[in-house]
Amino acid sequence: MISYKTLLWPLLFLCMIGSARAQVNDTAAADIDPQIDNNLVKFGASLRPLHQVAGAPVAFYSYFWEFGDGSYSFEKEPVHIYKDTGNYDVRLYATNNYDDGKKPNTRPRRLRVNSRSMLANNKTPVFFTGDGSLEIKANQQPKPGEDMVLLIGYRNKNNAAAPMSGSIMLLYNEKQFSQNCFDVSDTRSYHQEKSIAVESMMAWMPQTDAIEQKEAANGLFSVSAGVNGPTADKRQMLQQVKQEMNTFRQHTIWRISDVQKGDEQFMFVTVNTLPDMIKDTNAVVTISGLFIPDDPSMEMEKFNLELQIVASHDPNRMQLKNRKLNYRFTRKNKDNTYKVQFQNTGKGPAKKVAITITMPGMLNTASLELVDMKPKCPLCETATGNQSCIDTVVTNDSIQFIFNNIYLPGTQQDGVSDPDSTKGYIKYRIRFAKNMHKQSFQSRAAIVFDKNEPVYTNRSTGSFKKGISPGIIIGLGSTIGAAVNNIASRQYTLGFTVSEYAAYKKYLQWELFLRSDESFERFVTRRQGGDTILNGRAYKVQYRDSYQKIKVASMELVPFEFRYNLASFVSAGAGMLASVEVSRNTTNTIRGLLFDANGGTLALDGEVGKQKESFTTFRGAVFADVQLGVVRTGPAAGVRFYQYLNPSYRNVMLYASWKF
Structure with a gap:
């Protein structure tokens, strides 16, 4: 009795061979098969089986032949007459439509023609x-x-x-x-x-x-x-x-x-x-x-x-001429040019082609302008009788173009050799609506040939470049709660921002602030009692106080801030901040009260030294804010709450900003 394990290996081997052959066949070159009769050659080719895309129209090959003498054809099985003898390299470029496999490779086929006919007359494509x-x-x-x-x-x-x-x-x-x-x-x-x-x-x-x-x-x-x-x-x-x-x-x-x-x-x-x-x-x-x-x-x-x-x-497709727009220079009257291309791949001619296009809300269908079309037709409202014409039906969210009483041959129709005759297109312009925002917009077309099922095109997506928006901030800050040692109670801020230009909803922002603290005075020590001599006279010291007057200038960087526009007039944000004291100027002063032997008093108040420090103190903070105004681009006012670390204290800043 043969074990199932013994049979498993041969079966696995055969599967691997089949898989390898499938991969080779999928990319194999077209096998050109010429039938030569003197200098008249009928061409044909063997191509790999098509892999039908699920839900798409029937898959098919389109053909482009080079005959090696400067002539060409788009037919499936063309007939060509060579005027002179010689060797000719024939090439076939086959394109797989509605097929999810790879395109067949192209390999020249050398053809020998031994007869000559200067009277040879070929059917020349237009x-x-x-x-x-x-x-x-x-x-x-x-x-x-x-x-x-x-x-x-x-x-x-x-x-x-x-x-x-x-x-x-x-x-x-x-x-x-x-x-x-x-x-x-x-x-x-x-x-x-x-x-x-x-x-x-x-x-x-x-x-x-x-x-x-x-x-x-x-x-x-x-x-x-x-x-x-x-x-x-x-x-x-x-x-x-x-x-x-x-x-x-x-x-x-x-x-x-x-x-x-x-x-x-x-x-x-x-x-x-x-x-x-x-x-x-x-x-x-x-x-x-x-x-x-x-x-x-x-x-x-x-x-x-x-x-x-x-x-x-896919021969049926939709394209937008300029897919990446600059929002800064785009206004509601900006024209968008679309082109919908279609091809009748059937076995007979189409007499009616209806193209229904879904429209995004940010485009104004009332601004529709028909630019060009193929086949050329007059408007139905001006046509007479059974004349070929095009009709246009416009609603708020769709546009429909209808070619009536036309003759559009099919690619599989007998006697059709020119693929261009089976193709058509509609080209139109449309403007943005008044309520346009900086967000992507999509359109898609459904194409119906006569009474057949609709063929859907790709989704044509338009979007805007991010762009750069510089901005400026002027703010007044104040600490919240009890006074903090070495921290001023009030700060003045001038800031610069960089963000995406006129972002619709969420975006990132980077900020740099130059902050000047209001100068403040700090008590250090008090000394009581003692004797001293000033200007040759003896005095008794009642007290002597030491103070420091401090002035701080800082630089603050926001490496990360996430902002979200809740509406066109309100925005919220949160982020992190890193701060460094660029300079800290300290002036030491003495204040005291002295008595002489006669009961007289003398008040002391004077500087006894200065210190200057640079880049010695670093601290971090997290913050959140709310902003009202023209928050996407323009003037706005806001309030921002900070939680500083090292030392820990809270701060609130009222500010005005302008994004350009």
Whole structure:
């Protein structure tokens, strides 16, 4: 009979092997499977099974293919025709949406094409959505620890037949964030683009004279000039470039040349999203591109790619443009710009998309302003018949945008190859309400495609930087109870405070006080009887008293104070205090009464010496206080109770303060 212990070890071993295989498969690279017919290739790939996120829509992969010849596709199984023979490195970047596993790795697959066809005609994806010469797209939103691909497209859109040349600058890692977010690891170019330095770019800049410059409403750099006239000289362009570079820590520059009229060309840049980047997921970061033309008659252009840091890949998301605000410079009329992005991941088109957004109380829904949308629609109140339109329903705590009578294809719909056609967004601005406070605020959207179950986005959280608030305190203190030896009964205080600016509820405060005690006199000893001679005359001493007149200046430090704003007009606090006597000046005096032989009297009163001591006495205290007034920032008055140690005594201080 076989013991159960004998069977236990093989079973354990098999479990360990299965676990190891699961981990390997979870990060395995996509297995590209090309089917080659002369120079026509149909691509497919085997990917690991998806790990469905509980409660989320059905998990799926989105695809980005590089064919190794400067062409690309977002289709799942694209077909591509190569114009020339040769070896091509094909890459697939698959992004796992609504999946809690790791993204599949990307590994190039070398492909050999032996046939040539200069008449090859591929279905080219629509890339440019604006009127500019430069645009940038990303295959996914950045997730810490994952790589992504930037697709940089440029084109010659001039009416003239002359080829276009210039420089493209990629700017990344904004200085507003303390950590670097990205690292450019690889660039794949196919049209003789060359990496150059800033000095080389400057050498190619136009040399024409400067003329009047202005900024176009669409954010591109432009100037006023005649037809085909010069737009800006080298000095002006250099100033503009430096201004853009000052916003970022890093840049990469490529030289492009001989771009023929109507040509669209692409570069593929692999960017590593650093693991120790911004910890605040849903933060919005920007990667900028500049096109600096050689031709002085062309405009210098800028393209901003806004990316949202994500913890998981979800095509339906909500973002707030500025998530960290400065409360000191924020007023109730401050605009907050939101963007809700959505994608139809179904098998058919959506005709109606309803986006319901919950609003925090500190935002004023009545100030709503619609900025932009996709698909473009007129307002329903101006639409006619069954025209596509957008309707807006506003309440005190929510906003609803409804796209009616639209056609939004699904990613799983037959014949849909462009993922951008399945996406949409709504962009709006909204202001703070009058009763806003310095506290974080959240919004979230529920998206309903036709009559399907709602899809919920991330929670977009806005917050305020802590900021620093300096303050000043003027106080008058007095000891409580019986007089204490060596301690004055009254003190005058001038103090300085540092705390968080306009904290809503709880916060810490640090204080430094300069305290001057009211001078006081202390009796030391009395001597009675005795004889003495003054100015040659003999006297009998009735008594002689010794006194000390003391003046103390102290410095007091509050290394820790916890405060809590009970309301906008009342605050309470408690903390600890350390005190040191900076100086103690002591004047010794004698007072006495003398009698001579004739019965006459003589009163004595005079100084007999002085002493000065520094930093000799240290003491501690605990305290609590209450404050009334504009306690978050502004004037206030308060009363503070101290319990001193070494020696033990109590003190009360009435004070006025002002926080700036």
